[in-house]
Amino acid sequence: MNARTRAHGSRPTLHDVAREAQVSARTVSRVLNDEPRISAPTRERVLQAVARLGYRRNAMARNMRVGARDSAVGLVIPDLANPFFSVVAAAVERTLRTRGLYVVIASSEEDPARERAVVTDMLGRQVAALVVVPSGDDHAYLRLERRRGLPVVFLDRPPNRLAADAFVSANTDGAHQAVTHLLAHGHRRIGFIGDRPTTLYTRRERFRGYRSALAQAGIAVDPALVDRGHHENDAAEATVRLLSAVDPPTAVFAANNLACMGAMMALARARRRDVALVGFDDFTLADVFDPGITVVAQDPHGLGTAAAERVFARLDGDRGRARTTVLATRLIVRGSGEISAS
Amino acid sequence: MNARTRAHGSRPTLHDVAREAQVSARTVSRVLNDEPRISAPTRERVLQAVARLGYRRNAMARNMRVGARDSAVGLVIPDLANPFFSVVAAAVERTLRTRGLYVVIASSEEDPARERAVVTDMLGRQVAALVVVPSGDDHAYLRLERRRGLPVVFLDRPPNRLAADAFVSANTDGAHQAVTHLLAHGHRRIGFIGDRPTTLYTRRERFRGYRSALAQAGIAVDPALVDRGHHENDAAEATVRLLSAVDPPTAVFAANNLACMGAMMALARARRRDVALVGFDDFTLADVFDPGITVVAQDPHGLGTAAAERVFARLDGDRGRARTTVLATRLIVRGSGEISAS
DNA sequence: TAGAAGCATGTCAACGTTGACACACGTTGA
DNA sequence: TCAACGTGTGTCAACGTTGACATGCTTCTA
Structure with a gap:
């Protein structure tokens, strides 16, 4: 032959x-x-x-011979279809590509076991680095890898039981600002719609901001005003529940992008133009609505870019201490958050 | 030691x-x-x-020894941040994961040279299969790989100069339906806003549908009503141009998701509630606007899933002829497309 | 004009793993 | 009693590539 x-x-x-x-x-x-x-x-x-x-x-054989790791970086993300994460992923990919690195993506679907399984698998694949939006609550198993010099960067949420680089949004500050804004427009009863697992880092942080803003105005959190729902539909239902309560809120703080969309759906269907709304995380077309949707904007592109750049620094030999970097959020006033309390 | x-x-x-x-x-x-x-x-x-x-x-060494290919599939996509593609990518990833396959993602940024470079690179990485949303106009260089048994599946757009599996939307039909819908509401001057490179497969096909629907009504395409813009802002500017023409359109057909968003922005800013709009590709919150945005919905999730399943079939030994599968589109009536001609 | 120097190419082993095969033990059965 | 067999383990080579080193040939120089 x-x-x-x-x-x-x-x-x-x-x-x-x-x-x-x-x-x-x-x-x-x-x-x-x-x-x-x-x-x-x-x-x-x-x-x-x-x-x-x-x-x-054959790059596989070549890498083996020259002792190089794979030219791919592992990216573990809860859900690629969520626009926040897809922009993060796009930024990570775009930045890594400038140095010839590829991205191996795996969805964890917010399942800690799955997260750990894919991370372990990626380590076996000899990825050059790991970028993780963590769902799990124990990342101690990565300690050894980190010590061996593998760059591990956490995104959107910090690691648990592990010292590693992380880039997160100013969740508490942002939420505080959002709720303070609503308070300034005369609202005293402000609903909170957050993530389903209330233990989720971002939901906890944003809730802290919500609570502290209320506290500053001398208002205690009313559990009847706090509901949850990660997907749009859940959030829409939560909004309906809130609005049909005995003493309903006059404003809603939607603590993530899907929650905000759900709240918008519910308000639109109920034709409730009197309820103020501030969302966490900006989205396309937010300004095209009438009124425009006031949001606390995060910087998903910046998060992804910064994480990838930290990967570069670590690959280049930066052995400095692990740092958590907080990216500022920004309140964008568009109308929905400026509806006054009736 | x-x-x-x-x-x-x-x-x-x-x-x-x-x-x-x-x-x-x-x-x-x-x-x-x-x-x-x-x-x-x-x-x-x-x-x-x-x-x-x-x-x-070490999976790299293991794969080499056992003669296996990498357990990753290459996915080449124009822009991960575009919600259409991110949903496609999420579906591909989700489906491949059921068989333990990972996804290596690379953005081509609609650049044929870049596309070819990343594809070549992925072949060297011994990917198990290739899923490509092509930007290039010549994929003959993949012929040999295909003959060697590598599954190569095209998505959203068919390959050129190569027989390979492809999954695409019913672009022409969908556009035809959209424009026919506008004609039925009395519009005779219908604007078309499509992609910037007018050679792009989807833009061509959708334009064909636009033209044929007009022809059926005895109307010739008026070049003054045809404009372009891939990004929202470009499309918004195009919309403004169209509307400020001597004999402006009374309706707009936006031939992709970003074009539609751009048109919406322009119409909202100009407070033109009298201009009908039908978009190609559905998007979150389309029904929350007032009026709701009438669209021709594609099935990005279906496209991604089908492509991944074809990869499985090919990996399982299906050596049948390459087939192009067309996924149906569906007109979703919400209000913006039913504004009558004045 | 021999020895050094440089060029073009070849040989061998190794990266980390596993397939093929070998072997040293029991144990079994006629 | 010993051949046949089963069990647990080891040795060796190979996957496709490249680093280290070797070799044969040309060219230059003293």
Whole structure:
């Protein structure tokens, strides 16, 4: 069987090219790596053989031989279809690509066990680094890898039981600002719609901001005004529940993007234009609504970019202490948050 | 240097574990692969050594030895941050994960050269399959790989100069339906806002539907009503241009999701509630606007899922002819498309 | 004109893993 | 009693590539 008639599915190797070009495999390797001291005719013959056979260097074998890790970075994210995370992922990918790094993506679907499974798998794949939006509550199992020099960067939420780099939004501040804004417009009963697992880091932090803003106005949290729902529909139902309570809220703080969309749906369906709304996380078209939706904007692109850049720094040998960086949020006033209490 | 004090950055190998457990590397390998005929005490010692050293099997080396390809599928996509593509990507990832396959993502940014570069790179990485939303106009270079049995599936747009599986939306039909809908509401001057590179497959197909629907009504395409803009802002500017023309359109067909958002922005800013609008591709909150946005919905989730399933079929040995599958679109009537011509 | 120097190429082993095969023990059965 | 068998383990080579080193040939120089 000559090299040109290899079995289905197999691909030519250096040796096949070597045979075809009548040189040694080492010489082919040199040509492919642009090493010096190759005569022009030899180079030519090798390149022609490469073209004839459709040869492609096996990066797996190469990386193994040269002791390199994979040229991919593992990215573990709860849900790629969520616009917040997809923008984060796009930013991570875009930044890593400037250095020739690829991204291996896996969704954890907010399942700690799944998260750990995919992370473990990625470690076995020899990824060059790990970027994680964590769902789990114990990342101690990554301690050894980190000590061995693997860059591990957490995004949107910090790690637990592990010192590692992290980039998060100013959740508490942002929420505080949002609720203070509503208070300034005369609201005293402000609903809170947050994530379903109330233990989720972002939900906890944002709730803290909600509570502290209320406290500053001398208002205690009324559990009847706190509801949950991660998906739009859950959040819409939660909004309906809140509004149909005995003493309903005059304003709603939706603590994440989907919650905000759900609240918008519910308010639109109920034609309640008198209820103020401030969302956490900006989204496309927020300004096209009437009234425009007032939000606390995060910087998903900045989060992703910063995480990728920290990966670069760590790959470049930065062995400094792990740092958690907080990215500022920004209140964008558009109308829905400025509806006054009736 | 014993195994526990290896240099920074290096990770223990089978041999390190073997030394630690006082057995041969082959035995460690057997334990890790759950091969039969390992005595209980040996297995125990090996597992303890593995735990002590924090050993993890090197998947790269393993795949090489067993001749397997990488357990990742390459996904090449124009822009992960575009909600249409992010949903597609999420569906691909979700489906592939059911079989333990990972996704390596690379953005092509609608650049054919970049697309080709990342595809070539992925082939070198020994990806198990390739899923591509193509921007290039020549995929002949993939012919050999396909012949060697590599599953290559195109998404959203078909390949050029290559027979390969593809999953696309019913672009022409959908556009035809959208424009016919507007015609039915009395519009005779209907604007078209599509992608910037007018050669883009989806833009061409949708334009065909636009033209044929007009033709059916005995109307010729008026170039003054055709504009472009891929990003929201471009599309918004295009909309403004159209509306300020001498004989402006009374309705707009926005041939992609960003174009539609741009048109919405422009109409909202100009407070033009008399202009009908139908968009191509559905989006969150489309029904929350007043009026709701009438769209031709695609099925991004279905596209991604179907592509991943075709990958499975091909991996399972399906050597049938390459097929292009067209997924139906669906007109969703919400109000903006039912504004009558004045 | 011999020895040094440089160029072009080749040989061998190794990266970390596992398939193929070998072997040293029991145990079993005629 | 010993051949046949089963069990647990080890040895070796190979996957496709490249680093280290070797070798043969040309060219230059004293």
